[in-house]
Amino acid sequence: MVNRMEWEKHHNHQQLQQQELLQQKRDGLQSVNVNGNCAGMMMCVKVMTDEQLETLRKQIAVYAVICERLVELHKQFIAQQDFAGARLGNMYCDPLIASVGHKITSRQRWTPTPVQLQILERIFDQGIGTPNKLKIKEITAELSQHGQISETNVYNWFQNRRARSKRKQQNVGPSNAESEVETEGESIKDKKTKPEEFQSQNSGNSRTEDLCLQNSEVSSELHYLT
Amino acid sequence: MVNRMEWEKHHNHQQLQQQELLQQKRDGLQSVNVNGNCAGMMMCVKVMTDEQLETLRKQIAVYAVICERLVELHKQFIAQQDFAGARLGNMYCDPLIASVGHKITSRQRWTPTPVQLQILERIFDQGIGTPNKLKIKEITAELSQHGQISETNVYNWFQNRRARSKRKQQNVGPSNAESEVETEGESIKDKKTKPEEFQSQNSGNSRTEDLCLQNSEVSSELHYLT
DNA sequence: CTTTTATGAATGAAGG
C-alpha cells in the first residue's frame, strides 16, 4: 500500500523529470540542406548529427520513462482505492482520515466508488438486465466490500443505467446524422472529442484496464526508440 | 461540428484514443550512411527523409499526449483519494473528458445561438413547462433551422432552465446573493429529500493543483514538437 | 493569461 507521503515523493520526482525534459526542447532536430553535387547530381536531404539524433532519442526516452512511471503510480493508486473506497461512501468517515481531511464530509447522495462502478458496469454488460431482488442483494453484498452502499442504490443504479442506455441508442439513430466531418490532418491530436457509440460492448473492460496504456506497450516504444 | 451530445459516455474516448496511439507506426529514424565523395571527401551523416522526420515528431507528440492523459488521470484519482478534495472526488471516474488539445476540435458542449436561445426563452415563458417528448421534437426541429442542435440539448435546456428559475425564486428571500454554487447551507432547501440529509461541502478545492506535473509543461513539449 | 461566472450535461433518487 502506498500512502500519501510516498505519493508526494513520486510526484516530485516526476516534476524533476519534466523539467529536464523541458530543457531539452531546445535543440531538437533541424533540417539541413546538403548539396552533394557529385557527378552533377544534387541531393537535398534532412541531415542530423549524432548529437541531434541522440537528443531526439533522449527526448523520446524521457517520455517513455515518464509514461512508465505514471502508469506505475496509477496502478498503485488503483490498488489503494480498494482500501480507500469505503471513505467515499455516504455518511461514513474513518476517524483516521478525519485527521487529514478535517471536514467530516458526508453526502446526501450515494456516489459509487470507482471500484464499485467498475463492478456494476461489468455486471451490467454481462447482459442480465434483470436485477431481481436476490440479485440485488448479492450485488450489494459484493459492493459493500468496496464502500458504503445499499440495495436501493444498486436498484436505482440499474434502473437509471438501463433507461439512459436505451435513450442513448434511440437518440443516435434518428435525427442528426451529422457525424463528425472534422477530419483532422494530424492523427495524433485528432482526439474526436465527441463520443460516437452508445455503450461499450466490451464485457471484460474494466475501469482499471481501459484506463490506458499498459506498461508493456510503453516499454516497447521505448525499446524501439533506444 | 462536434456537437453530438446525446447521453453517451465519455470513457470510450479514451479507449479509442489509446488505440490510435498504439497504432502509431514506428518507423522512427534510421541511420543511413551517405557517401558523398565529392572532392575526394567522404561524408558520413545520418539522413532522414521528411517522412521519417514526421514520424519522429509524431512519436514524440504521442508521448506528450500520453503523459497529459496520465497526468489528468492522476489528478482525478488524487482528488478522489484526498478528503479535502472530496468535492472533486465526487467524479465518477471518468477521466480525461476532453483533456488535451483545446485548439482543434474543442467544441464539446452545445452552445445555443442567440436565435435559438431567443426561441427557447419564448417557449419557456409561454408557460408550458411540460416539454414532453413530442414537444421536444418539435422544438428541436424548429431550432435546427438556426443551428446545430439535438433533442437532448433541448431537453437539458428546459431541465436546467426550470431548475434554475426555481432556485432563483426561492433564493430571493434570504440574503444569499450566491447564484447557485453555494450548497453549503444547513437547511435552506429542505424539501423532503431525505431525513438523513446534511451536507457540508468544501468549496475550495485547489488541492488538485499542487499535484505535480502540470499539464502546461507537457503541453509545451507537444507544441514544440508539432 | 488567470479567475469567475453562466450554463450544458451527468446522474442519483423519487413518483407514477
Next chain:
DNA sequence: CCTTCATTCATAAAAG
C-alpha cells in the same frame, strides 16, 4: 419501466 427533479461537475464565455 418511464419521467421528472435536485444536485453536482465541467467548461465556454465573460471578467479581471
